[in-house]
Structure formats: structure tokens, C-alpha cells
Amino acid sequence: xxxxxxxxxxxxxxxxxxxxxxxxxxxxxxxxxxxxxxxxxxxxxxxxxxxxxxxxxxxxxxxxxxxxxxxxxxxxxxxxxxxxxxxxxxxxxxxxxxxxxxxxxxxxxxxxxxxxxxxxxxxxxxxxxxxxxxxxxxxxxxxxxxxxxxxxxxxxxxxxxxxxxxxxxxxxxxxxxxxxxxxxxxxxxxxxxxxxxxxxxxxxxxxxxxxxxxxxxxxxxxxxxxxxxxxxxxxxxxxxxxxxxxxxxxxxxxxxxxx
Amino acid sequence: xxxxxxxxxxxxxxxxxxxxxxxxxxxxxxxxxxxxxxxxxxxxxxxxxxxxxxxxxxxxxxxxxxxxxxxxxxxxxxxxxxxxxxxxxxxxxxxxxxxxxxxxxxxxxxxxxxxxxxxxxxxxxxxxxxxxxxxxxxxxxxxxxxxxxxxxxxxxxxxxxxxxxxxxxxxxxxxxxxxxxxxxxxxxxxxxxxxxxxxxxxxxxxxxxxxxxxxxxxxxxxxxxxxxxxxxxxxxxxxxxxxxxxxxxxxxxxxxxxxxxxxxxxxxxxxxxxxxxxxxxxxxxxxxxxxxxxxxxxxxxxxxxxxxxxxxxxxxxxxxxxxxxxxxxxxxxxxxxxxxxxxxxxxxxxxxxxxxxxxxxxxxxxxxxxxxxxxxxxxxxxxxxxxxxxxx
Ligand SMILES: Cc1cc2nc3c(=O)[nH]c(=O)nc-3n(C[C@H](O)[C@H](O)[C@H](O)COP(=O)(O)OP(=O)(O)OC[C@H]3O[C@@H](n4cnc5c(N)ncnc54)[C@H](O)[C@@H]3O)c2cc1C
Numbered sequence: 001x002x003x004x005x006x007x008x009x010x011x012x013x014x015x016x017x018x019x020x021x022x023x024x025x026x027x028x029x030x031x032x033x034x035x036x037x038x039x040x041x042x043x044x045x046x047x048x049x050x051x052x053x054x055x056x057x058x059x060x061x062x063x064x065x066x067x068x069x070x071x072x073x074x075x076x077x078x079x080x081x082x083x084x085x086x087x088x089x090x091x092x093x094x095x096x097x098x099x100x101x102x103x104x105x106x107x108x109x110x111x112x113x114x115x116x117x118x119x120x121x122x123x124x125x126x127x128x129x130x131x132x133x134x135x136x137x138x139x140x141x142x143x144x145x146x147x148x149x150x151x152x153x154x155x156x157x158x159x160x161x162x163x164x165x166x167x168x169x170x171x172x173x174x175x176x177x178x179x180x181x182x183x184x185x186x187x188x189x190x191x192x193x194x195x196x197x198x199x200x201x202x203x204x205x206x207x208x209x210x211x212x213x214x215x216x217x218x219x220x221x222x223x224x225x226x227x228x229x230x231x232x233x234x235x236x237x238x239x240x241x242x243x244x245x246x247x248x249x250x251x252x253x254x255x256x257x258x259x
Numbered sequence: 260x261x262x263x264x265x266x267x268x269x270x271x272x273x274x275x276x277x278x279x280x281x282x283x284x285x286x287x288x289x290x291x292x293x294x295x296x297x298x299x300x301x302x303x304x305x306x307x308x309x310x311x312x313x314x315x316x317x318x319x320x321x322x323x324x325x326x327x328x329x330x331x332x333x334x335x336x337x338x339x340x341x342x343x344x345x346x347x348x349x350x351x352x353x354x355x356x357x358x359x360x361x362x363x364x365x366x367x368x369x370x371x372x373x374x375x376x377x378x379x380x381x382x383x384x385x386x387x388x389x390x391x392x393x394x395x396x397x398x399x400x401x402x403x404x405x406x407x408x409x410x411x412x413x414x415x416x417x418x419x420x421x422x423x424x425x426x427x428x429x430x431x432x433x434x435x436x437x438x439x440x441x442x443x444x445x446x447x448x449x450x451x452x453x454x455x456x457x458x459x460x461x462x463x464x465x466x467x468x469x470x471x472x473x474x475x476x477x478x479x480x481x482x483x484x485x486x487x488x489x490x491x492x493x494x495x496x497x498x499x500x501x502x503x504x505x506x507x508x509x510x511x512x513x514x515x516x517x518x519x520x521x522x523x524x525x526x527x528x529x530x531x532x533x534x535x536x537x538x539x540x541x542x543x544x545x546x547x548x549x550x551x552x553x554x555x556x557x558x559x560x561x562x563x564x565x566x567x568x569x570x571x572x573x574x575x576x577x578x579x580x581x582x583x584x585x586x587x588x589x590x591x592x593x594x595x596x597x598x599x600x601x602x603x604x605x606x607x608x609x610x611x612x613x614x615x616x617x618x619x620x621x622x623x624x625x626x627x628x629x630x631x632x633x634x635x636x637x638x639x640x641x642x643x644x645x646x647x648x649x650x651x
Contacts, residue, residue: 076284
């Protein structure tokens with residue numbers, strides 16, 4: 001089975017994130033990049049699919065040169081090879097232009113199943129899987145907490161507010177996963193050493209046979225018009241229990257209309 | 260969020276910015292393993308005086324941590340700085356955990372890998388790197404510690420060529436849980452190392468209890484009563500340089516490892532100083548507390564610089580034994596001083612196992628003593644400076 005897992009390098013959530021003053025997109029140079037957390041689950045699931053059904057896992061990422069570190073991590077976890085989409089023309093992509101570039105790349109790479117995290121911790125649009133499936137003209141199975149492949153069919157348990165739906169589709173397909181799905185492995189030391197020798201193909205915009213107007217900031221349909229730093233959180237209310245703590249807490253909750 | 264993901268780490272000099280992406284992956288794997296698998300339980304292991312070696316060994320093995328700096332036989336083949344980083348993160352968990360890994364990789368696997376026959380390597384190394392077989396290293400004896408050259412344990416070849424081993428070793432990490440022991444003994448041609456399966460007739464091991472340091476680590480006495488070994492059991496190295504070459508590998512891991520223990524203590528102290536209120540203010544707002552924290556951070560930075568520098572020398576194949584002594588002496592002392600300062604910041608909480616500090620502090624007393632006491636490493640530097648040996 002030809003499994004492609006899409007991963008994204010995102011700013012470390014533990015560090016302060018900044019937007020650029022000129023085009024108001026995320027300043028990716030100013031922060032430490034880490035693999036998007038949900039994508040680790042996607043890599044793990046891709047590896048498990050390979051372990052169960054054979055085939056190959058290809059990592060696909062779009063991002064600046066330093067996103068190579070994120071590729072390294074996925075390869076160290078056990079993926080076989082990688083494709084890195086990197087080009088200044090791709091900077092400033094929104095979800096729509098990202099899905100376009102990735103779909104073009106996927107057309108070139110080929111796939112039976114595409115696995116990705118259901119959202120990234122930076123933009124958090126959560127729409128990429130749907131857009132990608134639409135552009136590729138294949139079924140999308142989203143928010144999966146379990147994935148099973150049987151011949152040419154893929155079945156998932158899709159997390160819902162009330163439990164889960166069992167959803168089935170034929171391959172090829174796009175599957176997005178949630179963190180309940182598995183426990184990602186750590187890259188083993190042997191995996192880290194082996195990753196040094198795995199092939200990473202670098203593609204630029206020209207390799208995508210794409211309509212340049214649909215790529216990067218030029219192809220983005222959304223624009224950040226303005227931004228401001230969030231006001232610091234006001235100090236919380238401390239309720240001291242002097243025998244009437246319960247009543248005071250209830251009063252507070254009532255004042256906020258929680259009860 | 261997964262446990263252990265993105266652990267905050269104090270590194271005022273940004274030393275880790277000098278790491279390669281691969282070295283960072285090594286660090287992160289060790290850090291996440293410790294955060295999710297070790298930190299939740301190590302306080303109880305220490306309190307109960309146990310170390311779940313049989314459970315942990317296969318996990319450490321599958322991550323590639325056993326014999327990580329060796330090549331072949333299922334070993335990962337890491338560079339020197341990666342090896343150091345892994346030790347640092349393991350010891351940020353507990354010195355007992357790092358000791359287990361050091362003994363397995365540098366003291367038991369390394370001599371077999373370096374001085375063993377092809378058969379010995381094939382027999383032991385793959386299972387040792389996988390964590391299926393546990394090893395130990397027997398050099399110290401009840402009456403011979405800093406002066407191992409006077410050891411009494413001896414091996415004699417009988418007419419058939421078999422070796423007959425007699426004597427006793429003491430303070431042997433992993434001794435009573437080991438499947439194989441690398442034992443150093445006097446022979447007619449000087450000190451030699453022997454690969455001794457612990458199931459051999461005449462071999463026995465007894466765990467040493469009542470330790471108040473390195474409690475999450477098994478320490479034992481070994482006894483050899485006419486243990487018969489095949490001629491090929493003797494390793495291909497003569498004299499004390501055999502065991503000393505192993506210790507040099509392990510000491511390199513220690514001089515990195517203790518920076519992890521020191522960092523863990525500093526981090527605990529900073530957290531505590533920010534949240535503990537006395538006289539209406541966090542104790543971290545008092546200048547005396549800040550002086551302690553700043554002092555600890557500087558000591559940690561110096562130790563980290565030393566470790567990184569020696570790592571670069573080792574990587575270049577230029578690390579000299581006296582430089583390893585420098586690192587072991589300087590960094591263990593720094594870590595112990597940091598732990599003691601941190602303990603005072605935590606007040607009464609500093610003496611309980613609810614916090615990691617006293618555990619590290621007590622552990623570091625063993626680390627100060629084993630693999631060459633601080634006095635012996637001081638004498639090594641003294642000899643290097645003056646050309647005059649002052650050991651006897
Ligand atoms: C928890 C633990 C685990 C250990 N694990 C192992 C292991 O796996 N394998 C192994 O072989 N050993 C192990 N050891 C033993 C350790 O290496 C020895 O304890 C160490 O070498 C010191 O020997 P000693 O305890 O006999 O002290 P001694 O050599 O008796 O020293 C006592 C004191 O005298 C000082 N001293 C000795 N000679 C001199 C001198 N010439 N000048 C100045 N001062 C001197 C020492 O520095 C020390 O302060 C372990 C020890 C501990 C505590």
C-alpha cells in the first residue's frame with residue numbers, strides 16, 4: 001500500500017508566536033519549529049498501516065528549509081522517504097492554497113491513502129483534509145479514532161459529540177486522525193541513525209505543474225487585515241473557604257450564569 | 260498533550276542550540292521516555308529500594324539506549340555528544356537509571372565489543388542491546404576500591420586450559436540481576452577480564468541493602484568459588500588499562516549525566532521559589548533565594564559547557580583520560596552543590612520524595628564515589644600538572 005502522511009512544522013506552542021508586520025503572516029523564522037502534535041499521531045497511524053498491510057510510507061511536507069527537521073523526525077519514527085515542498089512562492093499560503101499545492105504534489109507522488117492530523121496548532125482551521133479530498137476527487141474520512149483497511153475499503157470510527165460513527169469508503173482516500181487514535185512511538189536511536197540515509201526529494205513550485213496564481217499568498221483567499229496582542233488575562237477570583245466556601249463558589253458560578 | 264511533550268528546560272547559555280537536528284531527536288526521545296515512563300514512578304522505586312530492571316531493559320533496548328555508542332550487533336552507533344545527551348536526560352530522571360544504562364553499555368557491552376572474540380560478541384551483544392540479557396562489571400572488591408591493582412580475585416589456568424576463578428567483588432551495579440558479568444582478576448600475566456555467565460557453577464551474588472543513595476539501582480556482592488571458565492572466556496587485553504578503558508567510556512557518560520540531575524534540581528527549585536509564599540511574597544522574590552538560583556544556574560552552565568566541549572573532543576578522537584577526570588571531578592561536584600542548594604530552597608519539602616531534589620542529592624553521593632572518587636580524579640589532575648604521581 002502506498003501511504004502518504006502529511007506533516008507540518010508549526011511554532012512550538014511553548015514559545016511566543018509572532019506575525020510579520022508586512023504581510024501579516026506567521027513569522028516562521030522567529031520561532032522554534034516542531035512537528036505539529038497531531039501529525040505525530042498521523043505518522044504513527046501510517047506506520048501501523050504499513051506494518052499491517054505492507055507498502056511504503058512517504059512523508060509530505062510543505063514549509064521553509066528548516067521544516068527538514070520535521071521530516072527528519074517522521075523518518076526517524078520509521079517512514080521510508082519524504083517529499084519536501086519548499087519555495088518562496090509558497091510562503092503565505094492559507095488553507096486553500098496549501099491544499100492546492102499539496103494536491104498537486106500528491107498527484108505526482110501517487111497514493112492509496114493519505115493520512116493527516118485533523119488540525120494544526122498554528123492556524124487551527126481544521127479544513128485541510130476536506131479541501132485536499134475535494135481537490136483530489138477522493139473520499140474523506142475525518143476525525144478518525146480508529147482506521148482499518150480491508151482490501152480496497154477503508155473504515156474508520158469518526159469521533160462525534162455523541163460517540164462515534166462508523167464510516168466506510170473505497171481507496172484511494174484521505175483520512176484525518178485525532179489524538180485518541182494511538183500512542184505515537186518515540187524515534188528510536190537506531191531509527192534516528194537510519195533516517196540519515198533515507199531519500200528526501202525536494203520539490204519547488206515549478207515541479208508542481210501548478211497555476212501560479214493559486215499558490216502561496218497570491219492564491220490565498222483569506223487575508224489577515226489586522227492583529228493585536230491579546231490582553232493579559234485578568235487576575236482570577238480567589239474564594240477563601242471560611243465555612244461558606246461552597247456558597248461563595250455557587251454565587252460566583254451563578255453570577256457567570258453557569259448555574 | 261502527550262506526557263512529557265515539550266518539557267521546559269533551563270539552559271541559560273542556549274547550549275542546546277549547538278546541537279544538530281539528530282542530536283535534538285536523541286535528546287527528545289530520552290526526555291520523553293523519562294517523563295512518561297520514569298518520573299511518575301521513580302520516587303516509589305527509590306523509597307522501596309527497587310529498580311524494575313527486567314521490565315525497563317527491553318524498553319530501553321527497543322529505543323536503542325543499551326550500547327548506544329557502539330556499532331553493529333543491534334547497537335545504534337550514536338556520536339559522542341548524542342551519547343552524552345541521552346545520559347543527561349536519563350539522569351535528569353534518576354542517577355540509578357543512568358547507572359543501569361552506563362553499566363550495561365559502557366562497562367559490560369563495551370569490553371566484550373572491544374576485547375571479546377567473535378563468538379562472545381555474537382553470543383552476548385545482540386541480546387544485551389535488546390535488553391534481553393543484563394550485564395554487570397566487577398572490578399571493586401571489599402578491600403580494594405580506589406586501588407584496584409591490588410585486587411585479590413584471581414584466575415588460574417588448569418592443564419586443560421580452562422580458567423578457575425576465585426575471589427569476591429563488592430558494590431557491583433546490576434550484580435544480582437545480571438546474566439553475564441565482566442570480571443577483572445589477577446592472572447600469572449597480570450590483570451585480565453573474564454566473561455562469566457552468572458549461571459556458572461560456583462558463582463553467587465547477594466544484593467547489598469541499607470543503601471541510602473542510588474536506591475533505585477541494584478548493587479550487589481559477587482562471589483566466585485572455583486568458577487570454571489573455558490580458555491576463550493579471557494578478554495584480549497592485559498593490565499589495568501582494560502578496565503580503565505571501560506571506565507573512561509562510562510565516566511564520559513557520567514560527566515554529561517550529572518548535568519541532567521543538576522538541571523532537574525534547579526528546575527524544581529525555581530518552580531518552588533515562584534510558588535511558595537512566605538512573608539506575603541513568593542520566596543523567589545527574596546534576594547537570598549535569587550542568589551542561590553543564579554549560582555546554581557551558573558554552575559549548571561559551566562558544567563554544560565564542559566560536557567559539550569569534552570563531547571566535541573571525544574567526537575574528534577582527541578579526548579584524553581585526564582580530561583575525562585577533569586569533567587567527572589568538576590561536573591559531579593557542581594551537580595552535588597546544585598542539589599544541596601536546591602534542597603535548601605525547598606525547605607521541609609526538600610527532604611521528602613514528593614520532590615526530586617533529595618533523591619538526586621543522595622544519589623550524587625554515590626556518583627561522587629564510584630568510577631573514581633573525587634580524590635582520585637584530583638590526583639589525576641595533580642599528576643597531569645606536576646608530573647608527580649601522589650597516589651601512594
Ligand atoms: C552505588 C555504587 C555502585 C557501584 N557500582 C560499581 C560497579 O558496578 N562495579 C565496580 O567495580 N565498582 C562499583 N562501585 C564501587 C566504586 O567504584 C568504589 O566504591 C570506588 O572506586 C571507591 O572505592 P572504595 O569505596 O573502596 O573507597 P576507598 O578506595 O576505600 O576510598 C575511601 C576514601 O579514601 C580516599 N582515597 C583512597 N585512596 C586515596 C589516595 N591515594 N589519596 C587520597 N585519597 C584516597 C577515597 O577518595 C575515598 O574518599 C560502586 C559503588 C557504589 C557506591
